[in-house]
Each structure stands twice: as structure tokens, then as C-alpha cells.
Amino acid sequence: MSADYQVIDDVAVITLNNPPVNGLGLATRTAAVEGLQRAALDPAVKAIVITGAGKAFSGGADIREFNSPKALTEPTLHTLIRTVEDSAKPTVAAIHTVCMGGGLELALGANYRVALPGAQIALPEVKLGLLPGAGGTQRLPRVLGLETALNMIVTGTPVLSEKLAGTKLFDELLPAGSGLVAGAVAFARRVAGVRPLPKVRERQVEHPDAAAFLAAARARVKAEAGPFPAPVECVETVAASVEKPFEDGLKFERERFIHLTQTTESKALRHAFFAERAASKVPDVPADTLVRDIRSAAVVGAGTMGGGIAMALANAGLPVTIVETTQAALDKGLATIRKNYENTVRKGKLAPEKAEQRIALIGGTLDFAHIAQADIVIEAVFEDMEVKETVFRRLDATMKPGAILASNTSTLDLNRIASFTARPQDVIGLHFFSPANVMKLLEIVRGAATGKDVLATALALAKKIRKTGVVSGVCDGFIGNRMVEQYIRQAGFLLDEGALPQQVDAAIERFGFAMGPFRMGDLAGNDVGWYIRKRRAIESPGVKYSQTADLLCEAGRFGQKTGAGWYDYEAGDRTPRASSWVDEMIVRHSQDLGIARRSIADEEIVERLVYALVNEGAQILEEGIALRASDIDMVYLSGYGFPLFRGGPMFYADTVGLATVLAAIGKYARGYHGEAWTPAPLLVRLAQEGRTFNG
Ligand code: NAD
Numbered sequence: 001m002s003a004d005y006q007v008i009d010d011v012a013v014i015t016l017n018n019p020p021v022n023g024l025g026l027a028t029r030t031a032a033v034e035g036l037q038r039a040a041l042d043p044a045v046k047a048i049v050i051t052g053a054g055k056a057f058s059g060g061a062d063i064r065e066f067n068s069p070k071a072l073t074e075p076t077l078h079t080l081i082r083t084v085e086d087s088a089k090p091t092v093a094a095i096h097t098v099c100m101g102g103g104l105e106l107a108l109g110a111n112y113r114v115a116l117p118g119a120q121i122a123l124p125e126v127k128l129g130l131l132p133g134a135g136g137t138q139r140l141p142r143v144l145g146l147e148t149a150l151n152m153i154v155t156g157t158p159v160l161s162e163k164l165a166g167t168k169l170f171d172e173l174l175p176a177g178s179g180l181v182a183g184a185v186a187f188a189r190r191v192a193g194v195r196p197l198p199k200v201r202e203r204q205v206e207h208p209d210a211a212a213f214l215a216a217a218r219a220r221v222k223a224e225a226g227p228f229p230a231p232v233e234c235v236e237t238v239a240a241s242v243e244k245p246f247e248d249g250l251k252f253e254r255e256r257f258i259h260l261t262q263t264t265e266s267k268a269l270r271h272a273f274f275a276e277r278a279a280s281k282v283p284d285v286p287a288d289t290l291v292r293d294i295r296s297a298a299v300v301g302a303g304t305m306g307g308g309i310a311m312a313l314a315n316a317g318l319p320v321t322i323v324e325t326t327q328a329a330l331d332k333g334l335a336t337i338r339k340n341y342e343n344t345v346r347k348g349k350l351a352p353e354k355a356e357q358r359i360a361l362i363g364g365t366l367d368f369a370h371i372a373q374a375d376i377v378i379e380a381v382f383e384d385m386e387v388k389e390t391v392f393r394r395l396d397a398t399m400k401p402g403a404i405l406a407s408n409t410s411t412l413d414l415n416r417i418a419s420f421t422a423r424p425q426d427v428i429g430l431h432f433f434s435p436a437n438v439m440k441l442l443e444i445v446r447g448a449a450t451g452k453d454v455l456a457t458a459l460a461l462a463k464k465i466r467k468t469g470v471v472s473g474v475c476d477g478f479i480g481n482r483m484v485e486q487y488i489r490q491a492g493f494l495l496d497e498g499a500l501p502q503q504v505d506a507a508i509e510r511f512g513f514a515m516g517p518f519r520m521g522d523l524a525g526n527d528v529g530w531y532i533r534k535r536r537a538i539e540s541p542g543v544k545y546s547q548t549a550d551l552l553c554e555a556g557r558f559g560q561k562t563g564a565g566w567y568d569y570e571a572g573d574r575t576p577r578a579s580s581w582v583d584e585m586i587v588r589h590s591q592d593l594g595i596a597r598r599s600i601a602d603e604e605i606v607e608r609l610v611y612a613l614v615n616e617g618a619q620i621l622e623e624g625i626a627l628r629a630s631d632i633d634m635v636y637l638s639g640y641g642f643p644l645f646r647g648g649p650m651f652y653a654d655t656v657g658l659a660t661v662l663a664a665i666g667k668y669a670r671g672y673h674g675e676a677w678t679p680a681p682l683l684v685r686l687a688q689e690g691r692t693f694n695g
Pocket of ligand 1: 303431433524
């Protein structure tokens with residue numbers, strides 16, 4: 001049973017019981033309908049209360065039934081709501097903690113609603129690119145009024161029940177801490193004899209000037225929705241609650257809901273939703289693996305990354321001690337942290353006392369002995385194997401047994417780093433992205449010897465500090481940077497052949513990327529890649545890339561920090577301005593190579609940049625560096641500004657069709673530096689079999 005039935009006095013109480021949030025899956029719907037029928041037939045029952053067990057009234061649709069025929073099997077959510085609404089005996093929804101999506105739509109079918117304060121009330125479907133498809137767009141405006149209902153449906157943001165006190169949504173708000181079921185039963189007994197039964201569907205939508213309000217809402221939401229169709233459809237369906245009779249509005253809602261389920265944007269959002277959940281699961285690490293207790297942390301290095309990592313930990317309430325080599329470096333790092341918090345306070349995003357609490361959690365030292373008792377230490381020193389070796393030998397000698405030793409290295413071999421210690425099982429990579437206190441992505445690098453409990457602890461820590469943790473195997477650049485290297489190589493080749501940085505950036509930004517490769521280079525510092533290329537030239541000569549990036553760095557144009565990079569910058573201004581020096585350098589370089597520059601279409605730019613990611617992603621997948629295609633998508637969505645409405649590079653390739661992607665790669669393989677386009681065997685295989693990465 002996934003709904004319980006009991007009779008208290010002369011009131012039937014149906015309790016949805018489907019942990020964790022009483023999702024309205026088939027078994028729950030069936031049990032609820034059976035409960036309603038049983039109550040209808042029992043002459044001793046005068047009224048019916050519907051509530052939820054445990055941590056929710058109901059969180060809505062059961063996500064385990066997404067994309068499953070079960071969602072459409074009778075009794076559907078529509079049927080359940082109709083059964084509640086058409087009940088001959090009064091129905092009362094008793095709401096607490098979470099009442100969202102289909103859960104709220106169910107409650108709106110009841111004749112009455114009583115609630116406890118603190119309940120989160122929402123119709124969040126828009127966040128998955130959908131709209132409430134079980135009457136929510138028609139019933140909510142009838143109890144909350146047009147404006148409040150429209151805002152809730154268009155944003156999906158939860159509102160606390162007490163904020164909605166006094167609206168027609170609730171007939172009674174019970175005192176905090178009182179017994180919900182007892183209160184609901186008492187309420188039901190009071191109204192048991194009232195006829196006719198009040199129905200939300202029979203109410204009128206309230207608004208002094210609905211037509212003008214809707215016209216303004218249509219314009220505003222259209223402008224804010226960007227590439228997503230759902231918010232606009234939400235407005236249209238809510239408008240139908242005013243403009244059409246109830247049944248017609250319901251039909252219209254159904255039609256627009258089905259339309260949205262078919263859009264790529266909604267498919268992409270749902271893919272991202274499931275990808276995020278999947279990323280925290282590692283097949284050979286059971287969900288009940290015992291994790292290590294993390295109550296205190298240490299960070300080695302107070303530079304760009306060390307400071308940001310310390311902030312990310314302190315933001316989650318963990319005390320952190322930073323170790324540095326000199327007092328000057330430590331003071332500078334701590335001062336930067338304070339300045340960052342003060343800026344956040346100035347922008348009104350953090351209360352001053354909260355900022356002080358967080359700053360107070362971050363301490364500094366020059367003595368490794370002071371961090372010996374930390375449960376985890378994250379190293380963020382220079383990207384140099386010798387420096388890493390010194391630090392890890394030191395950590396091995398100092399840290400208490402059982403402490404996790406993590407490295408934030410971006411490119412170095414984690415297994416070698418682990419070999420500098422006598423406890424490689426405790427060593428793991430935690431690759432944060434800059435700024436580490438802001439960026440969502442955390443690549444969790446699993447070394448050959450990394451303990452399963454250490455990996456599980458890292459995944460739990462990622463959750464605690466509100467990062468999207470994605471597990472990567474050991475390779476140069478891990479998932480994200482290894483792929484981005486191919487993307488940046490293509491961007492460089494495009495310059496050699498005829499494009500300019502501003503054209504490349506504009507084309508890929510129109511595709512939806514937050515920032516094109518050249519603006520990104522200027523922001524991160526072009527010297528970073530320069531040093532890596534110099535190292536590679538020794539380690540693996542023969543990998544070709546456009547020399548324009550080196551010519552840029554040789555001229556000292558490292559990016560925003562030097563006031564000039566691929567673009568020019570004016571003092572104190574981050575606006576990129578096209579640079580005639582850069583344009584001339586690029587044109588001259590093409591001449592030196594004997595290349596006749598050609599005009600390159602935006603479509604080619606986008607294909608070459610995105611398919612370079614896809615092809616390397618396929619290689620990474622085949623090598624087992626990434627556990628699943630959706631993990632690669634998560635890396636790109638949360639760390640590289642890949643457009644969410646396209647679902648990540650691998651999902652995007654699936655929507656284009658892998659055979660089409662492969663054909664384009666074949667074409668580019670015959671062009672300039674075609675050797676960069678060896679198709680990944682996995683891509684070839686899947687394309688031949690007509691399959692997808694995320695299949
Ligand atoms: P950084 O130069 O800003 O900071 C490094 C800090 O480490 C300096 O303050 C230095 O004084 C300190 N340090 C050096 N040796 C030390 C030692 N033995 N003990 C204690 N402190 C020591 O460098 P960063 O940009 O913060 O990079 C740090 C690490 O993070 C590198 O491995 C880098 O590859 C990685 N990383 C950087 C980025 C980025 O965008 N900058 C992103 C992800 C990962």
C-alpha cells in the first residue's frame with residue numbers, strides 16, 4: 001500500500017505514503033482512489049481528509065515514473081483529482097512541509113484546504129521546461145488571484161504557506177506545532193454538513209484589470225524567457241483561466257503540456273535534472289558505503305584557488321585553516337578572502353554578520369603541524385610536480401591517520417601525487433573551478449588506489465558545499481579541460497583560416513555559450529595555456545595548434561589582468577574591444593603560413609567547436625574516464641557555460657543525430673589540420689547502430 005486508510009471519529013483519513021516525498025506514482029494514486037471509494041461507501045464516514053506521511057504532503061509526480069507508461073496508467077493524476085473533486089462527501093487536504101506540483105494540484109481538487117505554517121507551496125514544473133498539467137494553471141488563479149498565481153507558475157519558486165494566509169487557497173492555517181491530522185479532522189467535522197460543496201473550479205479568477213495585466217505579463221515573460229518556451233506557455237495557460245470556461249481551459253492546458261514535453265528545451269532540462277542525480281552514483285561504490293566524518297578542513301596555498309576553496313568550505317560551516325609558505329602570501333590571501341566577502345555584503349547578497357561568521361571560520365598558519373588534525377586537506381599550490389611532491393610528502397608525515405589528502409591539480413597525474421605518500425588510498429583529486437566559491441562544478445578525480453570510502457566522502461562533501469560533484473578518472477585535463485583543449489584548438493585553427501576572435505566568440509555565444517573561447521582565455525589568463533603548451537611540447541611533441549596563441553603571449557597579452565589579450569581592455573573595465581593589433585597579427589600569421597583566408601560561416605564555427613567537444617567526450621567515455629555520457633554533460637553545464645537548453649554536448653549530439661555529427665567530422669577531417677578529427681570509435685559505432693550517447 002502506498003496510501004493508508006483509517007477512520008477517526010466519523011472522518012476518513014487517507015494518508016499518502018510513498019517515501020521520500022509521497023510522489024504520486026501509480027501505486028499511490030490507486031490506493032488513494034480506493035480510499036476515496038471506500039469512504040464513499042461507508043455510511044459512518046461524513047467527510048474525508050487527505051494528507052501525507054513523513055516529510056511531505058506530496059512533492060508531486062513520482063520522478064521514478066518519468067518517461068514511463070505508468071504515468072499514463074489509470075488512475076492517472078487527473079482521475080485522482082476528479083475523484084476528489086466529485087466526491088459526494090466533503091474533502092479536506094491537510095497540508096504540511098512540502099506541497100508541490102501534482103501534490104498542490106491534488107490539494108486544489110479538494111473542497112477545503114488546511115495547512116501548517118512552514119509548508120513549501122509551489123508549482124515548479126517550469127523548471128523542467130513544462131507547465132502544471134493537472135489543472136494547476138486553471139485552479140491556482142481561482143484561489144490566489146491572477147497575479148500571485150501567475151508569478152508562482154512562471155517562476156516555479158516555492159512560497160511558504162503562512163505567506164499565503166488570508167488567500168482562498170487555505171480555509172484554515174493551523175497554529176505552528178499543532179497536530180495537523182487532529183486539526184484537519186476537527187475542521188472536516190465542522191463543515192461536514194455544509195452543502196453545496198465548494199469547488200475551486202466554480203470560482204472566478206480575481207483581478208481588477210485582467211486584460212491589461214496579461215498583456216504586460218506576456219511582454220515581460222517573453223523578454224525574460226530567452227530560449228525557453230515553457231514560461232511563455234505558462235502565461236498563455238494561466239490566461240486561459242480568465243479567458244476560457246474551466247473545462248476549455250483544462251483542455252488547453254493539457255494540449256500545451258503535451259506540446260512542451262516534446263520540446264528539445266524541456267528534454268534538455270529533464271536530462272540535466274536526472275544527470276545531476278546520476279552523477280552522485282558510482283556503480284562499484286554502494287550507496288551505503290560508510291563515509292568519513294568531515295568536521296574540519298585545511299587548505300594548502302592561499303592563492304587564487306586556495307582562497308576560493310576555503311570560502312566554499314566556510315560557506316558550508318566548515319572551519320578551515322590555510323597553510324602558506326610566507327607570512328606575506330598568507331596575509332595577502334586572507335585579505336583577498338575578506339575583500340571578497342565584503343564585496344558580497346556590499347552587493348546586498350550576504351548579511352554583514354553572516355560574512356563575519358564565515359571569515360571567523362577561516363584561519364591561517366605557516367606551520368603544517370597546525371593542520372595535522374584536520375579531517376581533510378586540499379592542496380592548491382603551484383601546478384608543478386616538484387612542488388606537489390614536497391607538499392604531499394609533508395602532508396603524509398604530518399596529517400593524522402584517516403585524513404583525506406586531496407589535490408586541486410588541473411593537469412598533473414594524480415597517481416604520481418598519491419605515490420609520494422604511504423597512504424595512496426587516502427589521496428583523491430578535488431578539481432575546483434575558478435572562482436571556487438562560486439562555480440558549481442567539482443571534478444572528483446579517482447586515482448588507481450583511491451579508497452571507495454574516500455570517494456563516497458568526497459561526493460558527500462560536494463553535496464554539503466553545494467557543488468555538483470562529477471567523478472573523473474585520471475588523465476591529462478580530466479573530463480572538462482581535456483575536452484576544452486580540442487575546442488580551443490579548433491578556435492585557433494579557425495583564426496588561421498580566416499576568422500577573427502570576435503566572430504568566433506559571437507557565433508558560439510549566439511549558440512548559447514556564456515562566453516566564447518577568446519573572451520574565456522582573456523578572463524582566465526592566456527599564460528595558463530601557454531605554460532601548458534610549453535610543457536606538452538616537451539612531453540608530447542607533434543600535437544599541432546595555432547601559433548597565434550603563442551604570438552599573443554609573447555607580446556605579453558595575457559588577458560584582462562594585463563589590460564590586453566585577444567581583446568583590448570580599458571582601465572577598470574572588463575568590456576572586450578576588438579584589437580587591431582590582434583587582427584593584424586592573425587592576418588599576418590595566415591600569410592606566413594601561406595593560407596588564403598576565407599570567409600567562414602557561423603554554422604561551421606559552431607559545428608567545429610561543439611563537435612570537437614563531442615568527439616573528445618566520446619573518447620573519454622570509451623576510456624572509462626567518465627562513467628556515463630550524462631556526467632560529461634553535467635561537467636559542461638555546471639563548469640563551462642554550455643547552454644542549459646541544449647542539455648550538454650553529448651545530449652546535444654544525440655539531438656542532432658550521431659550520424660550527422662560523424663558526417664560533419666568526416667568533412668572537417670579533409671580540411672585544415674584534419675588530423676585533429678580522428679573520429680572516436682565509440683561515436684562511429686553508435687552512429688552506425690543508430691544509437692545515442694545517452695540511450
Ligand atoms: P596561485 O599561484 O594563485 O596560488 C598558489 C599558492 O600556493 C601561492 O599563494 C603560493 O605561495 C602557495 N604555495 C606554493 N608552494 C607552497 C607550499 N609548499 N606550501 C604552502 N603554500 C604554497 O595558483 P592557483 O591558480 O591558485 O592554482 C593552484 C592549483 O590549483 C594549481 O594546481 C592549479 O593547476 C589548480 N587550479 C587552478 C585553477 C585556476 O583557474 N587558477 C583552476 C583549477 C585548478
